[in-house]
Amino acid sequence: MAATTFGDTPPLVLGTAGHIDHGKTALISVLTGKNTDRLPEERTRGISIELGYALLTIPSGRRLSVVDVPGHERFVRTMVAGATGIDLFLLCVAADDGVMPQTREHMAVLRQLGVDAGVVAVTKADLIDPAMAAEEAADLVPEATPVVPVSSVAQTGIDELRAAIDAVARRLPGRAGAGGPARLHVDRSFTLRGIGTVVTGTLWSGSVAAGDSVSILPRGLRARVRSVQVHDQPVERADAGQRVALNLAGVGWREVGRGDVVCGEGCDLEPSYVVNASVQWDIEPPTKSVRLHVHHGTREAPARVVPIGEELTQVRLEAPLIPARGDRFVLRSVAPPDTVGGGEVVEPRARKGRRRAAPEPEPETATPEPEPAPEPLDDAALALASLLRADGASPRTDAELAAEVGLPERDALARFRLLEAAGQVVRVGRNLHFDATALAALETRIVELAAREGSVTIAGVRDELGTSRKYAQALLERLDAARVTRRVGDAHVLRGRR
Numbered sequence: 380m381a382a383t384t385f386g387d388t389p390p391l392v393l394g395t396a397g398h399i400d401h402g403k404t405a406l407i408s409v410l411t412g413k414n415t416d417r418l419p420e421e422r423t424r425g426i427s428i429e430l431g432y433a434l435l436t437i438p439s440g441r442r443l444s445v446v447d448v449p450g451h452e453r454f455v456r457t458m459v460a461g462a463t464g465i466d467l468f469l470l471c472v473a474a475d476d477g478v479m480p481q482t483r484e485h486m487a488v489l490r491q492l493g494v495d496a497g498v499v500a501v502t503k504a505d506l507i508d509p510a511m512a513a514e515e516a517a518d519l520v521p522e523a524t525p526v527v528p529v530s531s532v533a534q535t536g537i538d539e540l541r542a543a544i545d546a547v548a549r550r551l552p553g554r555a556g557a558g559g560p561a562r563l564h565v566d567r568s569f570t571l572r573g574i575g576t577v578v579t580g581t582l583w584s585g586s587v588a589a590g591d592s593v594s595i596l597p598r599g600l601r602a603r604v605r606s607v608q609v610h611d612q613p614v615e616r617a618d619a620g621q622r623v624a625l626n627l628a629g630v631g632w633r634e635v636g637r638g639d640v641v642c643g644e645g646c647d648l649e650p651s652y653v654v655n656a657s658v659q660w661d662i663e664p665p666t667k668s669v670r671l672h673v674h675h676g677t678r679e680a681p682a683r684v685v686p687i688g689e690e691l692t693q694v695r696l697e698a699p700l701i702p703a704r705g706d707r708f709v710l711r712s713v714a715p716p717d718t719v720g721g722g723e724v725v726e727p728r729a730r731k732g733r734r735r736a737a738p739e740p741e742p743e744t745a746t747p748e749p750e751p752a753p754e755p756l757d758d759a760a761l762a763l764a765s766l767l768r769a770d771g772a773s774p775r776t777d778a779e780l781a782a783e784v785g786l787p788e789r790d791a792l793a794r795f796r797l798l799e800a801a802g803q804v805v806r807v808g809r810n811l812h813f814d815a816t817a818l819a820a821l822e823t824r825i826v827e828l829a830a831r832e833g834s835v836t837i838a839g840v841r842d843e844l845g846t847s848r849k850y851a852q853a854l855l856e857r858l859d860a861a862r863v864t865r866r867v868g869d870a871h872v873l874r875g876r877r
Contacts, residue, residue, distance in 0.1 A: 389553030464581030468497030491721025561643030
């Protein structure tokens, strides 16, 4: 069965970047005819919150997949999830603002992901002379990056921008040559009446077709591909580098979500808790262990990042990633939240400890004993994990979950311990567990709120997360215990702040 591509050229993904209110979504709407803000809240507030998608046709006739990212500092994690699959950027800098904090952070993220090709659009060029903003932007991007003044309102510079994107796209090979098994990092999961579970993402490698059997990591679920679409159009087979929607049979939409990886037959990827990597820092390199958030694909996890040599750093994760050798990742500080570095995976499944600079044969007596394999998770454990994931910010108690899957509480407790050992769930309080990925995202939001407001309270966290006082209190007590925050009266402040 032949692969379906956009003409004879390899597929590419274009990602937006830039500060909030610098006109990214308005410009994409003019370029593509599609408003990528699909949520009612986005259209009411006039800001992007989630990733948006569109199809862009450039003068050569080539069609590019577009990922439109939010520009607000609160949604940098979402921006990183969207940026991990792109091939070239469209950086928007408003003529009346110039380069702003999120302009810089978005470019830092792209640099760490190895995305160095793109175009700068100096937006709102009808309001003020764009020369100064263009000069600032040119200093921020790689040399020879085209800089084009545009106005979405007056629709000036649009043809020139399309031509500039076309010229950059011609130089890029895309991912179509990335052979091997299919690998798709999921950024959305939803259900459609009469169709069932649908997941979307950028296909990093391989190809995928209807009828293919796939696995979903890190849980090891199995599914079958019912159908494949590229930009709402059914295709026989999708190639690496394309934005893809897969209709999956055998899994519910709540069992798979952002951060999971859909893998084709022959894929040897595994969840990993220890990764050796080559790291490039945007700050003074730490000389000892530091706790950071690691963003890989559409997944993120807290980790201890430990230097283990002049050129090697070990990432010891609290929740699993699914990396391959050569993958890029981004490192962000916990408090205050900021992009501090990134790097490339050297050993996807390393062993905790230091690595010798050069391999040497070891005497037989020095050969370490292999680590025992973790006890496999049975259907009951997987069911508990699935329920916790679906519960998100407001998980049911352990007793309620045990009753839901038909387990005695003692047996459920044993499963929770296995899930904790596997890094899939985290115990937050007595009779209370959270899905590990959901917990990491919630903690990040609380830290961002504390950094923005100076302190947080139980009521403030409750309102921010849209949850109850019980969960807000449990999350704050966990951050206090982890020494991320400390309590001052009824408030909680980030460590190091008064």
